Amino acid sequence: xxxxxxxxxxxxxxxxxxxxxxxxxxxxxxxxxxxxxxxxxxxxxxxxxxxxxxxxxxxxxxxxxxxxxxxxxxxxxxxxxxxxxxxxxxxxxxxxxxxxxxxxxxxxxxxxxxxxxxxxxxxxxxxxxxxxxxxxxxxxxxxxxxxxxxxxxxxxxxxxxxxxxxxxxxxxxxxxxxxxxxxxxxxxxxxxxxxxxxxxxxxxxxxxxxxxxxxxxxxxxxxxxxxxxxxxxxxxxxxxxxxxxxxxxxxxxxxxxxxxxxxxxxxxxxxxxxxxxxxxxxxxxxxxxxxxxxxxxxxxxxxxxxxxxxxxxxxxxxxxxxxxxxxxxxxxxxxxxxxxxxxxxxxxxxxxxxxxxxxxxxxxxxxxxxxxxxxxxxxxxxxxxxxxxxxxxxxxxxxxxxxxxxxxxxxxxxxxxxxxxxxxxxxxxxxxx
Amino acid sequence: xxxxxxxxxxxxxxxxxxxxxxxxxxxxxxxxxxxxxxxxxxxxxxxxxxxxxxxxxxxxxxxxxxxxxxxxxxxxxxxxxxxxxxxxxxxxxxxxxxxxxxxxxxxxxxxxxxxxxxxxxxxxxxxxxxxxxxxxxxxxxxxxxxxxxxxxxxxxxxxxxxxxxxxxxxxxxxxxxxxxxxxxxxxxxxxxxxxxxxxxxxxxxxxxxxxxxxxxxxxxxxxxxxxxxxxxxxxxxxxxxxxxxxxxxxxxxxxxxxxxxxxxxxxxxxxxxxxxxxxxxxxxxxxxxxxxxxxxxxxxxxxxxxxxxxxxxxxxxxxxxxxxxxxxxxxxxxxxxxxxxxxxxxxxxxxxxxxxxxxxxxxxxxxxxxxxxxxxxxxxxxxxxxxxxxxxxxxxxxxxxxxxxxxxxxxxxxxxxxxxxxxxxxxxxxxxxxxxxxxxxxxxxxxxxxxxxxxxxxxxxxxxxxxxxxxxxxxxxxxxxxxxxxxxxxxxxxxxxxxxxxxxxxxxxxx
Numbered sequence: 001x002x003x004x005x006x007x008x009x010x011x012x013x014x015x016x017x018x019x020x021x022x023x024x025x026x027x028x029x030x031x032x033x034x035x036x037x038x039x040x041x042x043x044x045x046x047x048x049x050x051x052x053x054x055x056x057x058x059x060x061x062x063x064x065x066x067x068x069x070x071x072x073x074x075x076x077x078x079x080x081x082x083x084x085x086x087x088x089x090x091x092x093x094x095x096x097x098x099x100x101x102x103x104x105x106x107x108x109x110x111x112x113x114x115x116x117x118x119x120x121x122x123x124x125x126x127x128x129x130x131x132x133x134x135x136x137x138x139x140x141x142x143x144x145x146x147x148x149x150x151x152x153x154x155x156x157x158x159x160x161x162x163x164x165x166x167x168x169x170x171x172x173x174x175x176x177x178x179x180x181x182x183x184x185x186x187x188x189x190x191x192x193x194x195x196x197x198x199x200x201x202x203x204x205x206x207x208x209x210x211x212x213x214x215x216x217x218x219x220x221x222x223x224x225x226x227x228x229x230x231x232x233x234x235x236x237x238x239x240x241x242x243x244x245x246x247x248x249x250x251x252x253x254x255x256x257x258x259x260x261x262x263x264x265x266x267x268x269x270x271x272x273x274x275x276x277x278x279x280x281x282x283x284x285x286x287x288x289x290x291x292x293x294x295x296x297x298x299x300x301x302x303x304x305x306x307x308x309x310x311x312x313x314x315x316x317x318x319x320x321x322x323x324x325x326x327x328x329x330x331x332x333x334x335x336x337x338x339x340x341x342x343x344x345x346x347x348x349x350x351x352x353x354x355x356x357x358x359x360x361x362x363x364x365x366x367x368x369x370x371x372x373x374x375x376x377x378x379x380x381x382x383x384x385x386x387x388x389x390x391x392x393x394x395x396x397x398x399x400x401x402x403x404x405x406x407x408x409x410x411x412x413x414x415x416x417x418x419x420x421x422x423x424x425x426x427x428x429x430x431x432x433x
Numbered sequence: 434x435x436x437x438x439x440x441x442x443x444x445x446x447x448x449x450x451x452x453x454x455x456x457x458x459x460x461x462x463x464x465x466x467x468x469x470x471x472x473x474x475x476x477x478x479x480x481x482x483x484x485x486x487x488x489x490x491x492x493x494x495x496x497x498x499x500x501x502x503x504x505x506x507x508x509x510x511x512x513x514x515x516x517x518x519x520x521x522x523x524x525x526x527x528x529x530x531x532x533x534x535x536x537x538x539x540x541x542x543x544x545x546x547x548x549x550x551x552x553x554x555x556x557x558x559x560x561x562x563x564x565x566x567x568x569x570x571x572x573x574x575x576x577x578x579x580x581x582x583x584x585x586x587x588x589x590x591x592x593x594x595x596x597x598x599x600x601x602x603x604x605x606x607x608x609x610x611x612x613x614x615x616x617x618x619x620x621x622x623x624x625x626x627x628x629x630x631x632x633x634x635x636x637x638x639x640x641x642x643x644x645x646x647x648x649x650x651x652x653x654x655x656x657x658x659x660x661x662x663x664x665x666x667x668x669x670x671x672x673x674x675x676x677x678x679x680x681x682x683x684x685x686x687x688x689x690x691x692x693x694x695x696x697x698x699x700x701x702x703x704x705x706x707x708x709x710x711x712x713x714x715x716x717x718x719x720x721x722x723x724x725x726x727x728x729x730x731x732x733x734x735x736x737x738x739x740x741x742x743x744x745x746x747x748x749x750x751x752x753x754x755x756x757x758x759x760x761x762x763x764x765x766x767x768x769x770x771x772x773x774x775x776x777x778x779x780x781x782x783x784x785x786x787x788x789x790x791x792x793x794x795x796x797x798x799x800x801x802x803x804x805x806x807x808x809x810x811x812x813x814x815x816x817x818x819x820x821x822x823x824x825x826x827x828x829x830x831x832x833x834x835x836x837x838x839x840x841x842x843x844x845x846x847x848x849x850x851x852x853x854x855x856x857x858x859x860x861x862x863x864x865x866x867x868x869x870x871x872x873x874x875x876x877x878x879x880x881x882x883x884x885x886x887x888x889x890x891x892x893x894x895x896x897x898x899x900x901x902x903x904x905x906x907x908x909x910x911x912x913x914x915x916x917x918x919x920x921x922x923x924x925x926x927x928x929x930x931x932x933x934x935x936x937x938x939x940x941x942x943x944x
Contacts, residue, residue, distance in 0.1 A: 117606060155854060173840070173853030187838075188858035192867035199929055202918065203861070206933030209914060214938045219789045220802040222850040223938035229852030230936075233861065236854055414737065 047404025048433070049334040049367030051281040052143060054289040055274065055317060057339035058164040059118070059297030060360075062353050064343065065092050065306045067107045067361035068378060075345035075381045078303055086372040094310035097318035103372040104321050104330065105365045106431050110376020110385040113341065113357040113392055118294065121340035121357060126166040128396045128422045134414050138166035139396055140287040141175035142421060146405045148286050153239040154178065158280055160273040161291035164340075170414045173229075177289065178236075180245065182272045189237040204234060244279035247272055254323065259315030268292065268309075270316035278323055281333055296339055299352040313337075321365050334367025334402050345382045359385045362395075368402040370433040390428055397425030401432065457759055458773035465752035466779045470796040478799035481783040483508050484905035485800070485944065486516060489784075490775055491904070492805065492943050493729050494523040496532025497812035501900035508905070520775045524768050528812075530565035533767070534558040535808050536728050537565075539845060540622050541578070541599070551833050553598045560595030571721050571765035572710035575623050579706040583662025597662025604658035612653035612674055613646075616705075620649060623709055625720035625741040626689070640742070641689070643676070648687035650674050652695070652705035665700045688713065716741070718757040722770065723747075726756075727846035729774050731803040732794065738846055748795050784944040803943040804850035807835035811865070814935055817902040818869030819880050826868055834859065850942065860936050869935065870928035878928035885924060891916045894927060902934035 069092040070076030081090040084102035091099055091107070098105070115121035120131060127136035137145075140157040148156030159165040159177035168175040180186050191200050207230060215223040236242075243249065247260060255261050260271030273290040280288050298305055317337055324330040342360025343353035359378045365371060376388035397407035400421060407425050410418040456464050470477060481489070487507050491499050499507065507519065523529060538557040542549050564574045583597040593601075607614045617629040631646035651674040655666035673683040686695055686704065691712040695704030709717055720741065727733035734747035747753045756770075763769050774780055784800035786793070794801065805813065811831050815822060822828050838859045840851070860866065873879045884897045895915045899907040907915065919926035934940060 117608070119606060173851040173856070176853055176855070178854065186858070187855065188862040190862060192862055192870065194872055195870075199922070199925065200861075202922065202926075203929045203933045203936070206915070206918065206930065207936045210911075210933060210937040210939065213911075214944075217785045218802060218944055219786055220938075220942070220944075221789075222802055222804065222852075222942055225850060225852045226938045226941070229854060229857040230861070233854045233857035237858070 047368070047402065048331055049399075049402040049404075050147070050332040051285065052140075052287045052334045052336065052367065052399065052403070053274070053277045053281065053320070054140070054287075055270065055313070055320075055335070055337040056161070056164055056289055056291035057296045057313070057337065058122070058291050059294035060121075060339040060341045060343060060355060061296040061310075062298060062302055062306065062343040063109070063359075063361035063378075064345070064353070064382060065094060065302060066310065067091055067363060068109045068382060069093075070345075070380070070382050073381050075347070075383070077347055079306070089372070089374055092306075092310075094306050095314045095317075097314045098321075101318050101321045101325075101365075104325060105363050105371050106369050106373045106375060107361060107363050108375045108390050108395070108428070108431070109361045109378055110388050110390050111342070111360045111362055111392075111395070112385045112389045116341060116355045116357050118297070118340060118355075121355075122164055123166055125338065125340050125392050127169065128393050128425065129419075135169035136166075136419070137169035137171045137175065138177075139399065140165075140177055140289055141168040141171055142400075143287045143403060143405070144175040145171060146400075147403055148175070149284065150174070152284055153235050153241050154244070154280065154283060154285055155236070156286040157289075158285050158287070159289045159291070160276060161289065163293045164291040165289055182245075182247075182269045182276055186237070186242075186245075204230060241283045244283045244285075245276055247275040247279060250275060250279075254319075257315070257322070258319035259312060260319075262312060262315075268295070268312050270312050271319065274316040274320040275323075278320060278327075278329070278333075281329065298343065299348065299354055300350040302343070302347075302352050304351070317363075324366060330366040332367065334369060334399060335365045336362070336399065337364070338362035359383065364398075364431065368433050369431050373430065375428060375430050388430070391425070393422040393425030394428055395425075396422045398427045398431050400425075401427040457755075458769075459777040461755055461759075462752065462774065462777040462779055465749055465755075466777075466797050469749060470798060473792065473796050475793060475796050475798045478782045478784075478786050480778065481781050481800060483516075484903075485783055485785075486781055487519070488904045489800065489943055490516075490520060490523065492809055492813070494520065494532065494771065494775065495526055495528045496535065496809050497528055498816050498904055500816055501897060501904075504900050504904040516781070517776055520772055524772060530562045531558070532809070533565045534561040535806065537561055537574075538595075539806070540724065541618070543618060543621065549599070549602050553595065553602050554836065555829050555832070556593075556595035557599050558595065560599075565767065568766065568768050571760070571767050572714070572717070573765075574767075575710055575717070576703075576706040579619055579623075579709070580665070580700070580702040581663060582665055583659060586661065593661055600656070600663035601658065601661075604663070610677075611658075612656065613650040615653040615656060616646075616650040619705070619709075620689070621739040623720060624689070624713065624716050625723060625735060625739050627740055627742075628689070644684065645687075645689055647674055647676055647684040649689055649705075651684050651686040652688075652701045654686075655701040665702055668695070668698050668700050671701060690716075714761060715757065718761045718765070719753055721765070722753060722757045722760050724846075725767070725770050726774065729771070729780065730797070731801040731846055733846060736846075800944065802850075805941055805943060806845070807839050808832055809943075810839075810941060811835055813940070814865045814869070817935060817940075818865065818931070819901070820865070820868060826864055831865065834863070860941070861932075866932050866935055870932050872925060872928065877924040878931070881927050881931065885927065891919055895919070895930065898927060898931050898934065902931060903937075903939055 064070055064076055065079050069079050069081040069090070071081050080093045082093050082096060082099055084091060084099035086102045089102055113124065115124045115130065124130050126138040128139070129136045144156035155178040157175060157177040159179045160182050161179065165177055165179065167177055178186065208227065211223050211227055247255065255275065258271040258275045260275045262268065262271055269292065270290065277288040277290060295309060320335060321330065324333050341355055341357040344356040348354060359382060376390060377386045378384065379386045400407040405421065407422045407427065409421050411421065413419050467477065487504060488498060491497060507515065535558045538561055542554060542557065564577065578596065581596045581600070603614060604611050620626050620628050628641045628646050628649065631641040631643050654674040655671040657664045657666060673685040675683045686701055688708045691708060693708045693712050695701055699707070723733040723735050723738055727738045734749050734753040735741050735745060760770055779797050782797070782800045784802060786799035793799065811828065820826060838855045869880050870878050877885060884894055888894045888897055892912055895912050896906050899905060915930050919930065922929065
């Protein structure tokens with residue numbers, strides 16, 4: 001069993017405190033860390049990915065009804081499979097559009113883990129650690145820290161969701177996700193009713209003067225950090241880059257290709273979110289995570305529900321990959337489509353499937369991932385992983401490797417131990433282009 | 434006045450020395466802290482001014498700030514002993530229990546292990562409030578929480594209490610690992626040890642073994658998830674706990690360090706609580722003192738506060754031991770402990786300083802800077818803006834929004850202030866500032882109408898706004914600056930001044 005405590009002593013307290021101090025010191029340490037990290041990518045393999053888009057399938061999508069159908073077996077249910085544009089790779093019938101871009105997608109059919117509770121598994125998949133002595137930073141926050149632009153107008157990590165997103169954990173809030181639900185404004189970005197830009201600026205100026213005196217008298221870095229947060233907030237809400245959130249500026253044909261004109265009911269906004277994600281990446285955002293509540297938690301009627309739910313994802317995912325590819329952005333943008341676990345081979349009495357972390361599937365594309373491949377396999381009934389097991393730390397290590405970040409780099413934690421970026425993760429070489 | 438106080442302190446200290454009585458409480462604190470500070474060659478800051486002290490002690494004891502009237506009254510009061518009287522009054526006041534129930538609820542919910550649902554964070558403080566309102570001895574409080582059993586409801590529609598919700602949530606999240614989590618949690622909160630690393634292996638850098646870990650977890654093997662909360666198996670029914678994925682024999686309950694086991698007639702959790710507060714009481718008391726101290730100073734003698742271990746010795750071991758012994762001998766009187774700390778000169782130093790580094794912090798060379806916890810911030814904003822908790826803005830909803838935006842552990846001891854964009858936007862444009870500066874049809878900020886009506890000149894209006902928000906009068910330069918600002922903006926400008934003060938570092942940092 002993996003340990004979540006970090007197992008190396010001796011990081012100095014000063015370094016640990018550095019995280020808490022955030023702002024300047026945190027960034028200074030981050031830079032220092034990068035310089036000392038002495039990570040050299042394998043010869044001949046330069047980092048390809050510059051950004052990551054995660055399409056999070058909250059609730060846990062059924063692998064039997066998506067990437068690992070078992071036609072003709074009891075565990076496979078009535079779900080049929082279809083050909084893809086890669087000979088020999090067959091996926092479930094609900095993903096007809098995705099099947100046509102399979103040459104750009106890699107499927108892992110051998111994900112395996114132990115966490116079967118939504119929250120714990122989500123935490124584990126997004127941080128690489130089980131819950132422990134402190135809040136671990138999520139991969140989005142790690143990426144923001146490792147490759148983000150400290151002066152970016154839009155934060156380096158944007159969550160197009162309000163649920164199922166882990167944040168910066170013990171790291172400074174500079175690396176927290178900006179949480180925006182597609183179709184709604186950034187929380188509190190608008191002025192209070194009746195306030196003018198001029199009065200808003202007036203308030204900011206009064207705060208700045210007030211803080212200047214406080215900083216002088218009390219010599220506390222917090223006042224400085226406070227000021228930086230306000231400057232960043234001011235720049236964000238007035239940034240011209242915010243138009244990235246307005247996907248309606250796109251060509252109506254493209255909007256339809258993503259199925260982004262589908263009614264935005266019950267949070268089914270994959271199309272909009274994927275289109276916004278692409279626009280954000282174009283604006284320099286490093287990590288976008290899309291999530292729709294627990295949409296895929298199909299304990300009931302999985303066969304009746306999947307055609308519609310999967311249909312929305314099918315359009316959004318294939319639309320995104322096609323669009324990125326047409327724009328020449330696919331090589332530098334890693335797309336990761338996954339939930340926190342898969343679903344049981346056994347079909348329950350409600351025609352549903354329950355949580356199953358033991359053998360499940362996910363899909364990746366772009367950013368240095370070799371498309372048109374299937375990694376690993378389950379046995380005939382999809383009960384066990386039969387070939388090439390892949391653990392979450394290995395998956396995260398693969399993502400870091402694509403980004404040119406050393407997956408074994410250690411970072412200081414609040415309790416003094418040093419934590420690996422991934423818990424002994426080894427990149428899945430077969431996934432890399 | 435300041436010189437007089439110093440002379441008095443010296444005389445008192447001298448007389449104590451002569452009488453050879455052991456120092457206790459506040460005098461002990463000051464003697465030990467200044468002895469070490471001097472040995473380190475560090476100077477001490479001056480005594481806080483009344484306004485600094487007023488705001489700090491209100492936030493620490495009552496969890497909010499005084500109204501403008503209360504602030505003005507205190508600042509004008511020339512009588513000696515007014516600080517001590519204020520401390521007593523706040524400890525007996527309405528919001529003391531609410532504030533400290535939040536402190537302990539945050540400790541129990543903790544950071545890291547489980548992400549509790551919002552309703553647990555809402556309701557757990559309410560479930561704990563009574564213990565602090567009654568000034569229940571700290572050991573009795575710990576025993577109640579640890580051995581808590583959900584009672585059948587008087588009527589089926591009765592809302593579930595916060596402790597039942599807490600246990601339920603933990604059972605749902607952790608399933609069969611609940612005993613391990615409950616034991617790790619209570620060991621952290623009440624003994625200040627981190628034992629959870631030993632869950633998977635004998636930890637190489639800590640002295641807990643896996644056997645000890647499961648010996649403690651076994652005390653929680655009798656806790657059962659019931660429909661409405663938590664129950665407990667009868668004494669003797671559950672014998673121990675098995676190590677998952679291991680062929681090792683079932684481990685029997687055995688308390689850390691003392692090796693005590695349950696008695697025949699005891700339920701397992703009752704046994705845990707008894708041993709904790711009896712045979713293990715030296716550490717229990719130290720951990721409790723450390724947490725209260727850390728809440729009042731932003732850092733514990735042992736920091737991180739739940740990492741008592743040989744490699745992480747206390748900054749002031751003698752003081753911690755002596756305070757812990759006195760806390761115990763005073764029957765774990767929590768109000769006594771807070772009263773002594775708040776009356777110490779150490780607590781009452783000014784926060785104004787030129788240097789703020791780790792050495793100065795460790796030796797309490799000046800008052801620490803601490804971020805307000807989300808509930809302190811919301812409550813202080815309500816008081817500053819004159820908003821009613823029963824009004825259109827609901828405190829519970831706001832607390833959720835502030836906790837979600839600022840982070841659950843915002844303002845916890847040892848967690849540094851972080852700021853950030855969502856927090857800045859919530860403070861600048863969020864519902865409280867919007868309501869505090871909302872304008873009536875005539876364009877004047879509604880919440881400031883009384884100040885504008887009662888006070889004719891700009892300077893005195895600005896004074897009132899500073900008293901409301903910062904519990905002090907503005908300095909000359911501040912008054913001039915704000916005056917010229919409102920002159921160019923009309924009455925709405927007063928709203929901007931209020932908004933700016935609510936957003937200032939001085940407002941959201943205790944200093």
